[in-house]
Amino acid sequence: MxxxxxxxxxxxxxxxxxxxxxxxxxxxxxxxxxxxxxxxxxxxxxxxxxxxxxxxxxxxxxxxxxxxxxxxxxxxxxxxxxxxxxxxxxxxxxxxxxxxxxxxxxxxxxxxxxxxxxxxxMVEKLTTKYPLCVEIIPEAWLSVRKELRSSYSTMISEIVLRKSEQKAGPLLSERGNFLADIYFSKLPDIHELNKQIKHITGVVEHSLFxxxxxxxxxxxxxxxxxxxxxxxxx
The missing domain is CATH 3.40.50.1360 (Rossmann fold)
Structure with missing residues (x-):
């Protein structure tokens, strides 16, 4: 093969x-x-x-x-x-x-x-198969999660903070920030999603390119x- x-x-x-x-x-x-x-x-x-x-x-x-x-x-x-x-x-x-x-x-x-x-x-349009991973400044984690749930209340199935497999607590990014996976039941318009997530205070970046x-x-x-x-x- x-x-x-x-x-x-x-x-x-x-x-x-x-x-x-x-x-x-x-x-x-x-x-x-x-x-x-x-x-x-x-x-x-x-x-x-x-x-x-x-x-x-x-x-x-x-x-x-x-x-x-x-x-x-x-x-x-x-x-x-x-x-x-x-x-x-x-x-x-x-x-x-x-x-x-x-x-x-x-x-x-x-x-x-x-x-x-x-x-x-390759797909015609991106799907909900993979989560949107968001890098978040630790102090802003709870406020970012609250705003995400409010903004996409009918589209998000869950938001999961990545955990370390080697120690207790969250998995940290290369920059020492939290990583959270957003699982959508329905994917928002990606043009708007790209802009709106970045505008949330405390979000560093997200994994939609x-x-x-x-x-x-x-x-x-x-x-x-x-x-x-x-x-x-x-």
Whole structure:
């Protein structure tokens, strides 16, 4: 059986050129990409990488690739990442990793933000299959939860604060904030959702990537399809 995640990663290799500065997200597809770069790119020593993910930084170092401090950079040639789900306009949910704040920073730094995805993740419209993950300043947790429940009273089924598996208490983001998963019974209009969640005091960022991705390399059983964002919607 074809490993579609590996096929998407292989297609991304064709975009790399010497001396580029590359941003990377997190996930198994990105792990494949790193391994392929390390094993098959002749000019890999000229490439520099940054990532918001501790896990990805470790993968880079373990594969002998140059990982630098992202705070010293203003622009990237490419930002590559995977996702949980994406729609026909390349809007995406990136909820699993919980590092979406840093990922969005890099997406905005990049000349091109490229999603590496396997076919089953593509849907016509985003669904409620995955939660919206929200990074929240700890002191604002209860007030943010109250406002969310008030604003989306007929659409939210539950709001769950992520808990640490290794110690008692909440799981903290890379920035020391809480992460909460919002499970919708009905997904609000994503254009409005993108704006409204950000306007709640105490919310740092959320995991809906709305109109950020420019290109998707979508791996299917028939090959890799290069998709360009269509911004015809709101």
């Amino acid at each position: 074809i490993n579609l995640k590996q096929e998407a990663a292989k297609a991304a290799l064709q975009l790399l050129k010497p001396d580029q500065l590359i941003g990377l997200g997190v996930g198994s597809t990105i792990a494949y990409f790193i391994e392929l770069i390390a094993s098959s790119i002749s000019f890999k020593s000229s490439l520099k990488f940054i990532s918001p993910s501790f896990e990805t930084k470790m993968w880079l170092k373990e594969n002998g690739l140059v990982c630098i401090d992202g705070s010293t950079q203003a622009t990237l040639d490419y930002y590559f990442d995977s996702c949980d789900q994406l729609d026909m306009h390349l809007n995406a949910f990136k909820s699993g990793g919980g590092v979406h704040t840093g990922e969005k920073i890099m997406a905005n730094m990049a000349n091109q933000f490229i999603l590496l995805a396997d076919g089953p993740k 709305y109109q950020l991705c420019s290109v998707c390399l979508l791996a299917t059983a028939d090959g890799v399809i290069h998709l360009t964002a269509n911004r015809a919607e709101k």
